[in-house]
Amino acid sequence: MPELPEVETVRLGLERWCLGKKIIGVEVLHPRATNPRSLGALDYVQGAKIENIGRRGKFLWFELDRPLALVAHLGMSGQFRVHSIKSADEKHLRTRFTISHNILARKRQELRFIDQRTFGWLAISEFSGEVPELVSGIARDIFDPNFERVEVIAKFRTKKTEIKRALLDQNLMSGVGNIYADESLWRAKIHPESLACGLSSRKINSLLNAATSVMSQALVEGGTSFDSLYTNVTGESGYSEQSLSAYGREGEPCPRCGRQIRRIRFANRSSHFCPNCQRK
DNA sequence: CACAGCTCCTGAATGC
């Protein structure tokens, strides 16, 4: 599922492909692809020039030569793909953007938003400051130059809830989803059910370091597996399965100590951890 | 206000 590194990979792909181009047409093929909080129909972007592609956590947006931005969230299965206008529509194609093309380009292509599970969405949102209004409640992610590490650590320590819940809370720190939460906790040797308020600043700091390194590595791997011809602007994890130490490895030996990785369920999610390395 | 839990969705995997 797309978390920060995957969304950043998508952002880079979009940046390479559509910066400076003009959106000629918008075709909405599924009503759920438009977020109900959208200020209006996606048609708003018709005729707009794409000036920048922004991201905070898992939220993406297209900055345009007009006051509102087009915001996107990939949800569980959302993808942006650049395809030839001739290629058949995907089964889960939700929105099609016709883009102005260079007369010299060999193939005419279009941008498609595809989403099997329809947890992803697009929206028109006010944009005047740093991030669109729809994204304004989302905390800065750990790669944001203005990320306030000391303050975030202090905030974690006020939370009377399990550390994993806190790590997934996009209002505390954005970008981390279930996979990188499990991987970060494994690296930092923290039990997912440890109370956030019971952890030392040093421990939470090491968790943030773990999250940074896990996601940086995923970004590098996702970036390298990324096709130079942008046909691969997908939301799929670029993180190879071999790189995962805990997530999805129930019953397999912990790469650090050999004990079997356990899986528990809470907060409507699976949590994978090593019962030996990660103690409450 | 803080926090827990429910809900949306589809397709793959599993159970009987």
Add this chain to the structure above:
DNA sequence: TGCATTCAGGAGCTGT
């Protein structure tokens, strides 16, 4: 074989 159930989870919403 076929039908029913379970599982996957981001984030907003509701309830306590």
